[in-house]
Amino acid sequence: MDNVWGYILWVIFPYVALGSFFFGTIIRLAFYGGNITAKSSELLEKKQLMIGSILFHIGIIFVFFGHVVGIFIPKSFTDFLGIPNEVYHMGALFMGGMAGFMALAGMIILSYRRFTNKRVFMTSSFSDLVVNVSFLIVIVLGLSASLIEGTVFHPEFNYRLNLSVWARQLFYFRPNYHLMLQVPIVFRIHVICGLLIFAFFPYTRLVHALTLPWQYIFRRPIVYRKKGLRGRSK
Amino acid sequence: MKVKAQISMVLNLDKCIGCHTCSVTCKQTWTNRPGAEYMWFNNVETRPGVGYPKKWEDESHYKGGWKLNRKGKLELRAGNKLNKVALAKIFYNPDMPNLDDYYEPWTYDYQTLFGKESKHQPVARAKSQITGEYMDLTNGPNWDDDLAGSDRSFGEDPNMQNIESDIKGNFERTFMMYLPRLCEHCLNAACVASCPSGAMYKRDEDGIVLVDQERCRGWRFCMTGCPYKKVYFNWNTNKAEKCTFCYPRIEEGLPTVCSETCVGRIRYIGVILYDADRVAEACEEPDDTKLYEAQLGLFLDPNDPEVVEQALADGVDMETIRCAQKSPIYKMAVEQKIAFPLHPEYRTMPMVWYVPPLSPIMNYFEGKNSIKYPEMIFPAINEMRIPVEYLANLLSGGNTEVIKNALYKLAMMRLYMRARTSGKDFDAEKLDRVGLTEDSATSLYRLLAIAKYEDRFVIPQSKKEKVAPVAEDQGGLGFEQCNGCALAPVHGSMLRKAKAGESTKDIYAESFYGGIWRD
Numbered sequence: 242m243d244n245v246w247g248y249i250l251w252v253i254f255p256y257v258a259l260g261s262f263f264f265g266t267i268i269r270l271a272f273y274g275g276n277i278t279a280k281s282s283e284l285l286e287k288k289q290l291m292i293g294s295i296l297f298h299i300g301i302i303f304v305f306f307g308h309v310v311g312i313f314i315p316k317s318f319t320d321f322l323g324i325p326n327e328v329y330h331m332g333a334l335f336m337g338g339m340a341g342f343m344a345l346a347g348m349i350i351l352s353y354r355r356f357t358n359k360r361v362f363m364t365s366s367f368s369d370l371v372v373n374v375s376f377l378i379v380i381v382l383g384l385s386a387s388l389i390e391g392t393v394f395h396p397e398f399n400y401r402l403n404l405s406v407w408a409r410q411l412f413y414f415r416p417n418y419h420l421m422l423q424v425p426i427v428f429r430i431h432v433i434c435g436l437l438i439f440a441f442f443p444y445t446r447l448v449h450a451l452t453l454p455w456q457y458i459f460r461r462p463i464v465y466r467k468k469g470l471r472g473r474s475k
Numbered sequence: 476m477k478v479k480a481q482i483s484m485v486l487n488l489d490k491c492i493g494c495h496t497c498s499v500t501c502k503q504t505w506t507n508r509p510g511a512e513y514m515w516f517n518n519v520e521t522r523p524g525v526g527y528p529k530k531w532e533d534e535s536h537y538k539g540g541w542k543l544n545r546k547g548k549l550e551l552r553a554g555n556k557l558n559k560v561a562l563a564k565i566f567y568n569p570d571m572p573n574l575d576d577y578y579e580p581w582t583y584d585y586q587t588l589f590g591k592e593s594k595h596q597p598v599a600r601a602k603s604q605i606t607g608e609y610m611d612l613t614n615g616p617n618w619d620d621d622l623a624g625s626d627r628s629f630g631e632d633p634n635m636q637n638i639e640s641d642i643k644g645n646f647e648r649t650f651m652m653y654l655p656r657l658c659e660h661c662l663n664a665a666c667v668a669s670c671p672s673g674a675m676y677k678r679d680e681d682g683i684v685l686v687d688q689e690r691c692r693g694w695r696f697c698m699t700g701c702p703y704k705k706v707y708f709n710w711n712t713n714k715a716e717k718c719t720f721c722y723p724r725i726e727e728g729l730p731t732v733c734s735e736t737c738v739g740r741i742r743y744i745g746v747i748l749y750d751a752d753r754v755a756e757a758c759e760e761p762d763d764t765k766l767y768e769a770q771l772g773l774f775l776d777p778n779d780p781e782v783v784e785q786a787l788a789d790g791v792d793m794e795t796i797r798c799a800q801k802s803p804i805y806k807m808a809v810e811q812k813i814a815f816p817l818h819p820e821y822r823t824m825p826m827v828w829y830v831p832p833l834s835p836i837m838n839y840f841e842g843k844n845s846i847k848y849p850e851m852i853f854p855a856i857n858e859m860r861i862p863v864e865y866l867a868n869l870l871s872g873g874n875t876e877v878i879k880n881a882l883y884k885l886a887m888m889r890l891y892m893r894a895r896t897s898g899k900d901f902d903a904e905k906l907d908r909v910g911l912t913e914d915s916a917t918s919l920y921r922l923l924a925i926a927k928y929e930d931r932f933v934i935p936q937s938k939k940e941k942v943a944p945v946a947e948d949q950g951g952l953g954f955e956q957c958n959g960c961a962l963a964p965v966h967g968s969m970l971r972k973a974k975a976g977e978s979t980k981d982i983y984a985e986s987f988y989g990g991i992w993r994d
Contacts, residue, residue: 278693278713285605285710287573298566359606360574364710452692454671458556462668464676468942 243422250433251418255411258440265443266451280369280446285360289350297347303340304383307333312408316401326399338388345380352377368445375438382431390427398425404432477751478775478786480795481662481682482725482934483804483826484734485814486655487741487923489833489885493621493653495519497733497742501657504732505719510711512580512604515616516718517657517733523632523865524619526656528576531704532633532818538570539702540665540821541758549758549822551665553699565671570699578614580604605710622651634868650860652832654869655741657733658705658718659817659825660684662749662773663758666717669700675715680795680937681746682826683720691715702821726937740926745802745933746795747809747826748775748786758822764874766819773824774809777802798935803922804828811910811919813881815870830923831866831878833859833885845890849905852886884909885923888916892924
């Protein structure tokens with residue numbers, strides 16, 4: 242049974258989730274690009290948003306890059322640089338923990354605001370609520386996995402030997418699910434929840450993260466458009 | 476020289492009676508949708524007052540428009556690009572107004588007014604259109620209409636800051652005027668420059684500033700950027716919306732809805748040609764009081780053959796040039812200099828201009844042998860009830876001289892016409908003193924007082940069909956998630972009742988009373 246579940250959870254499910262992410266993103270950007278917005282509710286409430294939004298966004302950006310480093314930089318590379326394992330882990334726990342708590346604090350404020358502020362709540366869609374709750378869950382799981390489970394219950398566990406390897410294998414389509422069976426339970430649930438967020442990412446407000454307006458930095462201030470040249474909408 | 480054409484508007488405040496017809500027809504046309512309830516693309520404010528949104532002119536608070544940086548170059552007051560990135564303003568825009576600065580939109584619980592007779596008179600309570608809850612009304616789009624806000628909103632009017640304090644609260648000497656406001660369709664639009672997505676743009680052919688609803692990502696910098704606070708955020712579509720200058724009508728050569736329906740005939744629409752190459756230079760004029768003149772300097776004489784030649788070379792079509800030659804805007808703003816931009820000190824080069832009001836002084840002055848001694852108007856205007864300083868703070872960046880000259884001219888024109896119609900003698904030299912001749916005074920009188928439709932609105936058709944498949948756009952709606960006319964089945968109670976199988980007779984009995992259909 243372990244094999245069947247392992248295969249479903251760590252081979253089939255990740256591809257379904259990531260497939261959903263890429264499929265949804267392509268469809269959204271190609272056909273529904275016009276309805277992508279940051280879904281701001283700043284007009285309706287400003288004070289709680291200020292603290293919540295800034296904390297969460299900065300936190301989650303660091304968390305994201307922390308995950309990228311953790312997954313894509315193999316242990317062999319830091320060994321080659323001569324960074325001892327303990328130093329790496331302390332650094333990762335410290336910086337990741339800081340970023341994680343920032344994101345968590347921000348998300349708690351944002352979720353409290355979304356559910357208790359009448360104006361914000363009444364103008365929220367179901368998916369807005371889901372996004373808030375799922376971020377809360379995944380951040381709490383992530384923090385408790387690395388700060389409690391990884392240090393107290395399984396101090397010998399090193400995610401860079403199995404979890405990261407499996408995650409890298411996903412990208413060249415040869416995931417070895419046995420690697421994931423060595424991973425402690427909270428880590429595993431965190432991975433599942435994280436993948437779920439990726440799965441619904443393009444169908445929710447989260448998609449605004451993909452449309453950062455880089456061109457603003459380089460463009461001229463006043464934009465003129467000639468008639469007839471406007472992109473035609475569907 | 477790069478010649479561009481700009482559709483612009485002049486409002487003759489002397490004739491504005493503050494009836495709000497422009498606002499209401501605009502609302503019926505553009506913003507009667509969910510998410511847009513609080514938006515007034517056009518609104519009429521009583522001045523002095525705090526306006527809508529509250530204290531929108533206080534740029535130290537809202538950070539709208541442009542300022543000159545230390546090097547004397549233009550910079551958005553809300554922060555340049557580096558500042559916006561460094562301070563993570565994209566996650567939270569510190570200077571954006573919130574709903575309470577405008578007002579929370581409401582409707583009334585009308586249903587309680589019908590039903591069985593009860594002991595107490597039923598009352599329709601206000602219900603928020605956002606949360607659906609009962610609410611106490613503390614603010615509205617026009618809360619201080621006709622000085623209803625009294626000395627409180629007087630004192631909070633930023634234009635009153637450098638006016639002697641004794642005028643402020645002294646109700647015997649109180650004054651007021653109306654200020655209809657819409658998007659200024661600026662030449663140097665701060666909202667356009669603020670938009671990270673590039674969704675906001677000026678139309679090349681007529682300078683109308685629009686929000687591309689397909690590209691707007693709801694970053695909200697336009698709301699802060701606009702010093703007039705005329706870009707709004709739709710909480711339903713999560714996108715920015717603003718006055719469109721009724722571009723579908725303008726393209727057909729028709730005036731905007733607000734202008735068409737103005738009962739006082741105070742609005743004028745026309746084309747003006749300007750030199751796009753010199754806009755940045757004019758905006759960087761260091762002296763606030765000279766910005767009005769700097770902007771005037773951008774406008775080109777449409778009758779100058781050189782300008783016409785260059786305009787044609789720059790792609791302005793002949794019909795637009797012909798309209799520019801007959802433009803009431805050019806006549807009032809450039810030739811007669813009686814119209815002024817609203818707050819030129821924001822450095823956006825606004826293109827909706829205003830003729831300052833004169834009425835109170837004329838009521839006082841006329842009938843006091845004024846025709847015999849028309850020069851009495853000069854000292855009288857200095858002691859006008861609406862202080863010239865107030866008008867100058869509003870319309871010329873504090874330059875009182877130009878406002879006075881315009882008022883002299885308007886007053887003298889009236890005295891001249893009064894003398895003529897009542898068969899009195901009038902010394903034409905008096906006209907000369909304010910820069911008028913008998914002919915120009917007559918034609919100015921016709922433009923301002925008679926204000927024929929064809930004189931007020933000289934608008935070229937856009938010829939859009941030559942470059943775009945317009946047939947495809949027919950029946951299209953500008954704003955996303957706007958059901959437009961299709962809203963009737965959703966909201967129309969009569970249609971709902973009919974669907975539910977109620978008989979036509981019953982619906983008639985329920986919905987038609989008091990001489991009107993109530994839906």
